[in-house]
Amino acid sequence: MIEGIDPGWLWLIGGVILLIAEVIAPGFFLVFIGAAAVATGLFTMLFDLGTVPQLALFALYALLAVLIGRRFYANRNADSSDPLLNDRAGRLIGKVVTVVEAVDEHGGRVRVGDSEWSARGGPATTGQRVRIVSVDGNCLNVEVERTLPSA
Structure with missing residues (x-):
């Protein structure tokens, strides 16, 4: 990693950048990856982890975040009082x-x-x-x- 900077801060900064990118270009995807990066950063700051465990933890958090996000956002019912509105x-x-x-x-x-x-x-x-x-x-x-x- 970059010399003299705590890797936990790098994960936090990267996560915040991804969250800001989600606000700029919304799509309900970057928010989950950003949240995984922030969680990885917090965990890395609490426990001194090496590079490989950080990447594995980020991959795990990203996978969990995307799966949870798909569960809540992918199955949203688009119930409408007029289902043939655009047909x-x-x-x-x-x-x-x-x-x-x-x-x-x-x-x-x-x-x-x-x-x-x-x-x-x-x-x-x-x-x-x-x-x-x-x-x-x-x-x-x-x-x-x-x-x-x-x-």
């Missing part, structure tokens, strides 16, 4: 739309809001109402909207 096509499933070009198993077009989409299914004629049942790429799979008979 425009997924949001269309179940909507009733109007056929603008006859739809059969080979193709056709439907009006969704102010735009037209390719569609398959049916069969349905122009002007008929169909329900979107699934999405295949940019093609909507539709079926004829069934109305219940009046009692």
Whole structure:
């Protein structure tokens, strides 16, 4: 190590630099390595360890910190009141739309809001109402909207 500087301080300084780097460029990774370096530095200051035990201790602390961090951060549920928020096509499933070009198993077009989409299914004629049942790429799979008979 550097002559005249306690290795414990070097580990502490390195750990603090990693923690600062995490603040500058957050990603939840450097914080664990920085914490391992700080822990290694504190342990090295308490017990006079050689270079090899310091490196082994740092590797152990880093491994433990990353495993613990993954346990808490990797499995965060992204529960949302609107799980299809960024899935425009997924949001269309179940909507009733109007056929603008006859739809059969080979193709056709439907009006969704102010735009037209390719569609398959049916069969349905122009002007008929169909329900979107699934999405295949940019093609909507539709079926004829069934109305219940009046009692």
